Amino acid sequence: MKPPVAPIADQTVKPMDGPLAVSVCPDMRVLTKRADFVRCSSGRRQGTPGIHLQARERGPDEAGGIRVGFTCSKKVGNAVARNRAKRRLREVARLILSTHGRPDWDYVLVGRAEVTATLPFTQLQSDLIRALKKVHG
């Protein structure tokens, strides 16, 4: 993470915090601040069998691009189950969000106990697409 001192021509858009989530999609960033997660949790929500999605559209004064965060609480299971669920969520986000996500939105993907780590991967993908449609529309 670089300190925010790099010279940027357009000063109206502040540089974003957070590393690049996916190299092929340079506009996607990972949420790291607890405050961002809390704000998303009070935004639009959509539950599916495999994924629980929270999302919100940011204001114009905030940074651009797609931002995404991942949450797996202790309810999901032990450390192995949590890590596994988080990895699958990250993979789903990488494949789906670059085409179906909208810029200037924050997304938080929440893992669910048992199912997120065990469901077929194709179903996770379709779940996320359906949840995104509901949240956007």
Next chain:
RNA sequence: GCGGAUGGCUGGAUGAUCGCGGGGUGGCAACGCUUCGAGGAAAGUCCGGACUCCACAAAGCACGGUGCCGGGUAACGCCCGGCGGGGGUAACCCUAGGGAAAGCGCCACAGAGAUGAAACUACCCUCUACACGGGGGAAAAGGUGAAACGGUGGGGUAAGAGCCCACCGCGGACGUGGCAACACGUACGGCACGGCAAGCCCCACCGGGAGCAAUGCCAAAUAGGGACCGCGUGCUGCUUCGGCGGCGGGGAUGCUUGACCCCCAGCAGGUCCGGGUUGGCAGCUAAAGGUGCGUUGGUAACAGCGGGCCUAGAUGAAUGGUCAUCCAUCCGAAGGCAACUUCGGGGGACAGAAUCCGGCUUACAGGCCAUCCGCGCAA
């Protein structure tokens, strides 16, 4: 072959494709190339250290821990060897295992009686009124209990009793072996020694406190505050007027004494509250390193030497997603006496580094190896 005991190893493999974190390197940059990337328990955080900061002359007290003996180790509550006790036909396993004649305390209920001794039933003797009463003897039998004042057998006696004897047990003494725990032996004592110290305690030994969210640096931002505590403001000598010395006072992260040291008027210090930040870098991964090989010493743990191989460093936290084939394994169907073969389906133990290391404990599908014991069969 069956049933066990002990020690150790392993913990799916290969490939395709899309990705992730660290290091190196090229490039102004975008990015490219290259290399490395979870465990035996990474877990629980139960011990011991390293390291960092704070405190620290030392002693005593308190508190906590350890607890047969000897050794290993940086250290340990760990490991090795030995001893005592218990279990098993055996291999082997289990064992917080110092002190109960230093003291205090507890032992409910039941029972006559719970460590001071005592006597309910029953026993024996005796008195009389010859009894269901009185007096005495005795502590073997009954009963109670977790535990009943040595046990078994014989002698002895009115009945009995370590009253006497033998054996066992106990005790201190002596001798022998052993570094020691302890073992063996000898004669003696003659019951005087109940249990609990994971009750207080005694004895021996060990331990300063906090922890990588420690700690240090940089940047940014707000405030430049409030409350409380502490308060010694002293006497005196020398003086080059800067200070120095003596007495006295204050200051110690469990408490007390307290050497040395610091301070004694500077409005600084300490504590709490309030306010701001929740960034970056270092610490941060090669060390009492691990492992297997040879060799030397040692019964062993382990230690020394030589050379080989391996060793991740994230921070909303990388080490993965998807697919295919094989492998281990399970279920169903068909064929077959069976071994097994074919087809279809399920399905991969426990579990994820977070400062590091040595242990312990707990979890763990299945597979493999070595040594040993018992039984059966064969030779």
Next chain:
RNA sequence: GCGGGUAUGGUGAAAAGGUAUCACGAAAGCUUCCCAAGCUUCAGUUACGGGUUCGAUUCCCGUUACCCGCU
């Protein structure tokens, strides 16, 4: 991550080695024409597994769950 603590009926608490107690609540019954009040009854593997002890909620060890502090 590092450090510390707790666990007892449904809830909140006692018990200091010797039969698990109290309050509130729930349910059932008695009482009453009905309700309230009152009385009676009911329900515990003392979180789980071992050990010490004659005997453990209590003492010791391990496991699990929950809670708290530290940037």
